[in-house]
Amino acid sequence: MSARIAVPVFPGTNSEDETVRLLRDCGGDAELVHWSKAEELALYDAFVLSGGFAYEDRIRAGAIAAHDRIMDYVMEAARCGKLVFGVCNGAQILLEAGLVPGTGSGRKPTAAFAKNLPEPHFVCRHVYLKLSIEPSRSAITAALPHGALVPAWAAHAEGRLAAAPEHLKEIVEGDHLAFVYAHADGGVDDAAVPNGSALRCAGLVNREGNVLAIMPHPERDAWNFNHLDRREGADVLAPSGGAVLFRSFVQAVSATQASHPEPRPEGACRRTRASE
Amino acid sequence: MTERAISISLKIPDNTAYTALVALRRLGVDVARVERSEIWIFDDGGDVRALTRRIESDETIFNLHKHRLELLDRCAPRAGEVWIEPLCHPEERALRLRSGQAPRASRRAKDEGERIGIAWRLFGADGAPVSRGLLDMAAERLLCNPAIEKVTR
Secondary structure, three states, X not given: OOOEEEEEEOOOEOOHHHHHHHHHHOOOEEEEEEHHHHHHHHHOOEEEEOOEOHHXXXXXXXXXXXXXXXXXXXXXXXXXXXXXXXXXXXXXXXXXXXXXOOOOOOOOOOOEEEOOOOOOOOEEEEEEEEEOOOHHHOHHHOOOOOOOEXXXXXXXXXXXXXXXXXXXXXHHHOOOEEEEEEOOOOOOOHHHOOOOOHHHEXXXXXXXXXXXXXXXXHHHHOEHHHOOOOOOOOOOOOEOOOHHXXXXXXXXXXXXXXXXXXXXXXHHHOOOOOOO | OOEEEEEEEEOOOOHHHHHHHHHHHXXXXXXXXXXXXXXXXXXXXXXXXXXHHHHHOOOOOXXXXXXXEEEOOOOOOOOOEEEEEEOOXXXXXXXXXXXXXXXXXXXXXXXXXXXXXXXXXXXXXXXXXXXXXXXXXXXXXXXXXXXXXXXXX
């Protein structure tokens, strides 16, 4: 049995289907887990929090979901070294929960994806994420080449990394800045940033490298039909650039699971048996 | 110039306030009711009635069919209430200046008013506003993200 990946569904999540589909296309054994069945999360080896508007973004984007029972499991699993990957609203939840950059204590967030600037509006724009850490810094990015460019769609109103200067310094010095916005040629400047994000940040990783949060959606640029420059005549379901990050994640999940062939006994730290 | 704080709340059921109530209870904050409102600061020009009429006719911030307007006695939270106000970090200030916008977070009332933040008012089972300690707990555990917001008590 291959490593099992859970895609938790909160009320208001809306990108779960394409997320599961891409994970499966990349060889992952992915399933949706409803918010009312949080206890089932103990059966999974890794977690992908997908985009949407969990709990309608009430109070703040990701604030209620960050305190949901689902996140109790996810946080415990992350503590045990399981891989957690959040996209868009999933990333907002991870920041609200304090899992990334993870420089605070407990569930205390030290950064947030705040309202876009200079225009505080929803942005829907094709972007490129440039890997700005050594690939091996995170298991999730380990299969990517150095400085990899990942095409994706930014679709958010609250995607601007915001934090106090001392916390931004921690992000830089702690090597938490996993992805920055870039142009198609890999160039990095403010014009590539769709939302005024501090440090041109598109994604953050925690200290241990097992939790990654990115704002844009690579899963929406994962097949030819939803790539920015649709290649005429090509198979509409041919893989597109956004799939590379998910493929790297699935490889990491499989590798992690293979390195723990015996299941741990209890709760969120339990791993599925490689031979099952 | 006379600064006047205005609270604009829903008179229809407030789903967000209810969600906050449920979440706060789950987080161990013992509250029985949560009220939420937007806080605006206006210059009333010495004529409160005129100000009230002006706000009630401004459909960008007030809908007569679903909103309730309340003039506060002073520009500060009431008993059992915290105001959650957005922080403006240096990065944001610089970005706003570069794009020709005025830096935010000045609390000077302007003609068009200024939205200060969200007020959360918490009540206990006895119907009375909750204590300062409980308010602090609610702000710390859920209502405020200290990375981007500050609490005014």
